Amino acid sequence: MPISPERKKQFRTIGHKLNPIVTIAGNGLSPSVLAELNRALDDHELIKVKLAIAEREERKEVVAELEALPNIELIQEIGKVVLLYRHNKRANPKLSNVQR
Numbered sequence: 417m418p419i420s421p422e423r424k425k426q427f428r429t430i431g432h433k434l435n436p437i438v439t440i441a442g443n444g445l446s447p448s449v450l451a452e453l454n455r456a457l458d459d460h461e462l463i464k465v466k467l468a469i470a471e472r473e474e475r476k477e478v479v480a481e482l483e484a485l486p487n488i489e490l491i492q493e494i495g496k497v498v499l500l501y502r503h504n505k506r507a508n509p510k511l512s513n514v515q516r
Contacts, residue, residue, distance in 0.1 A: 419489050419501070427462055427491045430513055431499040436466035445481050457488070457502040462513040467496045
């Protein structure tokens, strides 16, 4: 379900002060990176991901793979950093970046 432009703007405002939680490097979306990405999204709902990949085309491929993952919404992509969101109905208010 697509997020409204107003909601995306709110998420970008929240994401501005966040630090990257997950770093994706040369191995791309390996099983361990996917596991950490899912854990971070379950806990925080809105996260920054750093793409430590030098080539622009490779970064675009990884971003496309991230967008293809189920229930994950790409909020923003700036340079080597992307902001991702996945709604969690049972999110812990102390951990969620959206509910704070």
